[in-house]
Amino acid sequence: MINSKGRLLIIDNDASAAKTYRDYLENVGGYHVTVATNVEDAKKMLNSWIHVAIVDKRMVEDENPDDMSGLLLIEESDPLIPKIVLTVEEEFETVRRALTSKGVVAFITKRELRKNGFKLLLKEVERVYSEHRIMNRE
Numbered sequence: 001m002i003n004s005k006g007r008l009l010i011i012d013n014d015a016s017a018a019k020t021y022r023d024y025l026e027n028v029g030g031y032h033v034t035v036a037t038n039v040e041d042a043k044k045m046l047n048s049w050i051h052v053a054i055v056d057k058r059m060v061e062d063e064n065p066d067d068m069s070g071l072l073l074i075e076e077s078d079p080l081i082p083k084i085v086l087t088v089e090e091e092f093e094t095v096r097r098a099l100t101s102k103g104v105v106a107f108i109t110k111r112e113l114r115k116n117g118f119k120l121l122l123k124e125v126e127r128v129y130s131e132h133r134i135m136n137r138e
Contacts, residue, residue: 006051006129008033011042011070012086013059017110021054024118025125039069046077051133052125053077053103057087065089074101082132084108084124105132 012018036042059069079102
């Protein structure tokens with residue numbers, strides 16, 4: 001049983017990657033983590049009591065650079081839930097749009113994770129959790 005610090009939601013259509021992130025954040029970080037691998041499940045879970053959401057920009061078509069389904073999901077969600085965008089994209093326009101979306105407080109590329117390891121993700125989650133979580137969601 002995990003002595004949970006808080007509740008995280010990982011939204012990524014790559015189930016294998018999402019499981020890897022979940023395992024690391026639970027086992028090393030001590031968080032309780034739920035995973036959504038499609039937009040429909042993510043919409044439902046974003047209405048539950050979570051402290052931080054980690055959202056992939058492309059939730060429908062990984063190979064399509066125009067897929068903004070993750071950002072659209074963010075724009076339709078509760079702006080009070082702090083969100084970290086996690087994506088393969090590094091283009092300025094993607095970063096700008098993500099960081100101006102409701103509740104987005106961090107942006108991490110998957111290349112950064114490959115280069116720096118999951119400690120980077122945990123560091124950002126801990127920063128966002130401590131600085132931005134909704135206090136009444138304890």
